[in-house]
Amino acid sequence: MLPKIPPPHRDDVLLAVASVLAGLLLWSLGVHSNNSRHFLPVWAVLVPLGVLGSLELVRRTMPRLTLAVGTAGLIADQFTVGSIATVVIFTDLMYAAVVYGKPAMARRLPVSTGLITLVATIAALAWLRTPQALLIGVVTGVVSFAPALTGATLRNHREAAEAARLRAEQTALLAEMDRTQAVAAERARMARELHDMVANHLSAIAIHSTAALSIDSSATSREALGVIRENSVQGLAEMRRLIGLLREAGAGREPVAVPSLGGLEALVAQARTNGAASGLDFVLLDEREEGPPLPAPVELAAYRIVQESLTNALKHAAPGTVSVRLARGRGDGRLTVGVDSPHGDRPGPRAPGSGAGLIGMRERTELLDGTFTAGPAGTVWQVRASLPAEERAVRE
Template identity: 50%
Template sequence: MTFSPRQQDSAIAAAGLAAGVLLTAVGAYDRNELVPWWAALVPVVLMSGLELLRRTHPIWTVSVGGVVFGVGVFYGSVLAMVVMFTDLLYAGVLYGPPRMAKVLHLTGGATTVVLSGLTLLYADVPNALVVAGFCGLIFIAPVWTADLVRRHRDRAETEHLRAEQTALLAELDRRGAVVAERARMARELHDVIANHLSAIAIHATGAQSLARRRQQPEDDPVLEALAVIRENSVLGLAEMRRMIGLLREEEPDEAYAAPRLAALDVVVAQARAAGREAGLGFEVVEEGERGVLSAPVELAAYRIVQESLTNAVKHAAPGTVRVRLGYRAERVEITAESAYRAGAGRPLQGAGAGLVGMAERAQLLGGEFAAGPADGVWRVCAVLPRETKEGRP
């Protein structure tokens, strides 16, 4: 259980007052025969009241507490009152302005010298030494202790701030390095891959124009292949520009927005055109309500379906490729099935990293992924959570 500063001050005041009343009631205090016994309680009550203000008004509590302490010594010293005065000195240095320690060190030292000197003048050396010892414990020890604690506290705060600044500078350096690397990647994509895709689209368009001028029939397989090449190169170029914009931390144009599942019909149409000669058909079935999916989940689902269709065009045996998207309450289930074709597949170039990429997309979102042949069917299964895990992209 943690107490607030106000509660702590109230507890100190109550404990001091209770101890003062108890000591006075049993007569355990330095009595003064010139004043009644109850007068010794007045400084105790006043000192306990000052304890309530030890943090908020340290200068006033120390100043008034010194006067109350002097009056208490005359009326009859109560140990509880003395202890509370030393606590006021301690709090004055700990919570007061920085100059408070110097002021109290000087006043405490001067008071000790004056009182021990007067005792030496009117009494003897042993009594002067006793007075000097008591004055040191009352006026100097709490001030010195609080000054030491405050120095350690300030040093700890300074080190903490320095550590935070160091961490902030390190984070800024890291972000700067990431931004520089992203800019370099964006330049490479723009200068190399994007230019190649532009050249492919331009040459495909030129070849289509040349074939039309030669009055080639519209159903010519060459023209159909050129149309597929041009369409895919244009879409690839748009995707590349979108990624370049994201790497440069620019606001992407509406035309380059992240692909959505609603655009899967375009991907399926491209797969049908590419797989027609290989005897492939494509079906996409959606089960349940799609609802609102987070952007990372929808992008991952789109890419997994896209890569599954691309792999089917490359490797599947003739038949129907079936894709099922099941929208559940807490997850999205993706299943792609195609006739299994043993061997290396069709002679189409590829990086061979499609399955790895799909698995990584699912795992980064906290989902599951599996792919492989079973009963003459190549099956791809992915399960994505609707809500990504905390800290995941």
């Protein structure tokens, strides 16, 4: 099945009609280009004119065919009285072949027509041996090389403009992808912060409220209500701090201080108060040696890992001692965080867990190019995190 040929462009139709009419007008006026060296009747000049004029209709869709047939028509025109309109039409066909043809043909035509012009000029000088022979080379260049070069220049400009447009679209797409990833990363960071700040207090509230409901004792209820009130106030303060950070992020205000390892003692003391009713005790073992200060992201990650580990201990640990251990290597200075809590059956109320805490701890560690493990080891649930100690190791 032959491929369907699209209809000619409106401009090409107008160009074909105007070219043929101009040629007919010149013929009727007796304006010819080869009056002294024609071999055919005067009317024969209309045949190449009509053929090349009709080729204007398909100059965009079949540039290779139009150039081949147009070249044959131009040669045939040299055996007639000649028409300037036919020569002009051929120059347009040469131009269209470069602009609308395949890239290989568009690259070859300026080079080949340039060589043809050079060869024609040298041959004419060698044959005629007069300065007027240069006119043959000039005419050849005007008819073939000039339109090919013009078409190549226009095509290069179009391709450069298209490449610039594609680069702009690609840049916009990459920018949108970066924005989407930045929003997703910020949402994940906010989710971790919200979980780590509030989960500890809400877990204590859930445990003590369940104990107050299940144990019919005024002393127990009063103690539970005290713990609930303390954790409610602290959780509300943490929520307000997070909301303040979100509201003031774009206002150019001074950032609020983030938690650091210096606040671990208070954190462990609070966990000790919250876990007393469940038979839990909490101890902090800081085995770090003196060294350069840790980057703020590392201290924040370590603090949140300890905070979440204590929250999980309040939810799930069996009665016993929960130990928090900090150590720092002498060689690379990496910070090691370890939390050990009793693992086994636990009497009394337990708060439900979703697993988001372990995911958040792992994400915090991996964002800093650290390592994280969590799982049971006999009767102990172990949490281990190894964090870098140099600013250059911290991802943005």
